[in-house]
Amino acid sequence: MVDDPEEGMLSWDESVFKNEHVFEIDYVPETFKHREGQTQSLTYALRPAVRGSRPLNVVVRGPPGTGKTTAIQKLFDEVGAQTSEVRTIRVNCQVNATRYSVFSRLFEGTFDYEPPSSGISFKKLFGQIAEKLVEEDRVLVVALDDVNYLFYENEASDTLYSLLRAHEEYPGAKIGVVVVSSDPALDVIDELDSRVQSVFRPEDVYFPIYDQPEIVDILTERVTRGFHDGVISRDVLEYVAELTAESGDLRVGIDLLRRAGLNAEMRASRTVELQDVEDAYETSKYINLTHSLSGLTDTEEALLEVIANHDGEQAGDVYEAFHDRTDLGYTRYSEIVNKLDQLGLIDADYTEVDGRGRSRSLSLSYEKDAVLDRLE
Incomplete structure (x- = not known):
């Protein structure tokens, strides 16, 4: 009997996904693996809050994509389920990069509603919260998530000072x-x-980078929860883990699994093949770039676009092109250069220039087309 050529094909109303949400970046997994020590340290720091006392302050460090935000979110959810006497609030500092915001x-x-959009001073805003x-x-x-953005805008010290000194102005505020920090x-x-x-x-x-066996373990669970049985073979999963x-x-x-699944669906296939992964990787490998660009003004x-079109040129020459486009002064220009450098979007390296002494040359940290495509 000849095999049905349509047997491995998806129909219009079928999907390789059992639950596509599992592959969203903000998905909080039910089981959080390979971060037991970090979770225990965070729990230790927050335990006094559950007893009605001021908790210990914490600095959580580690490169992007190492589980920091997930750890905080899971712990906050647990605290919320245990008591109503502790209010936990996570602030995304990439979006809210000033003390006022x-x-x-x-x-x-x-208060479960937004403050007035204008006409309220910081002192009054702060006072109402504390009271x-x-x-x-x-x-x-x-939780000040991605606090590095507050540092890039020189807002970190003022923000933390207000939070940490609140009890002095408002006795009883805990x-x-x-x-x-991801920097x-x-x-x-x-x-x-x-x-x-x-x-x-x-x-x-500290949250270190996951090693490959840990990545395989974590992605295996995502595959089990997110795809139907048999969609991804062990070889394909191992390849995804290697690229990760x-x-x-x-x-x-995580993004690579989702895009590879979508590629398989585009072929109306019931299985994800290596080529689906390779095609998806051309986009997924730039996820950190996309994340960084999303917070830019x-x-x-x-x-960044000017630098892309004047890659490797001296800072003074780049400024002239930037000033022609925006009419902004050199001080603000220099501040933005420093921020883009801190974000890892550009390299601002000092070099010796004949007749001009030391000067910074500005170049992209990523491929030009990858940056410009995502700025459109």
């Missing part, structure tokens, strides 16, 4: 801070003002 999110999390905590005798635990080059403590260093004294929790390990970012592997995007 951070406290606007804290206001929203405290509400004292009135309800609640402990507030704030606030703990979890600072989460390996950033020394959070050293970069803070001395007035903040004297009161911060955090616990340190090379990138050092678990998010690459229009002006910052404009400078």
Whole structure:
């Protein structure tokens, strides 16, 4: 009997996915593997809050895609399920990169509605949050996720100072801070003002890059929950894990599985093949680039585009092209260059220039087309 050529084909109403949401970057897995030590350290720091006391402050460090945000979210969910006397609020500092915007999110999390869009000072905003905590005798635990963005905007010290000194102005206010940094080059403590260093004294929790066996274990569970049986073979999964390990970012592997599945569906296939993975990797390998670009302002995007078109040129020459486009001054230009450098989007290296001494040359850290395509 001849095999039916349509047997391995999907019909219009079929999918290789059992639950595609499993492959979303913000999905919180039911089981959180290979981070037991870090979770235990975080639990230790937050345990006093459940007993009604101020928790220990924490610095959570590690490269992107190492489980930091998931660990915080799972712990906050557990605290919320255990008691209503602790309010936990996670602030995405890539989106909220100023002290005022951070406290606007804290206001929203405290009152369950947004503050007025204008006409309210920081002092009043802060005061209403603190007074509400004292009135309800609640402990507030704030997670400043991607706090490195507050440092890039020189807002970190003021933000932390306000949080850590709240009890002095509002006796009875109990606030703990979890600072989460994804910038390996950033020394959070050293970069803070001395007035903040004297009161911060955090616990340190480090999240290393997952090794390949750990990646295989984590992705296997995602495959089991997200795909129908038999969609991905062990060989294909091992290949995905290999590419993920090379990138050092678990998010690459998770995104890669989803895109490879979509590629299989485009072929109306019931199985994901190696070619589906290879095709998907051309997009998935840039997930950290996409994440970094998503937080840029229009002006910052404009400078990155100028650098892309003047790759490797001296900072002064790049500034002339940037100024022609935006009319901004050199001081603001220099601030944006430093931020793009800190984000790892560009390399701003000092070189010796004949007749001009030391000068910075600016070049992209990624392929030009990859950057420009994502700026469109």
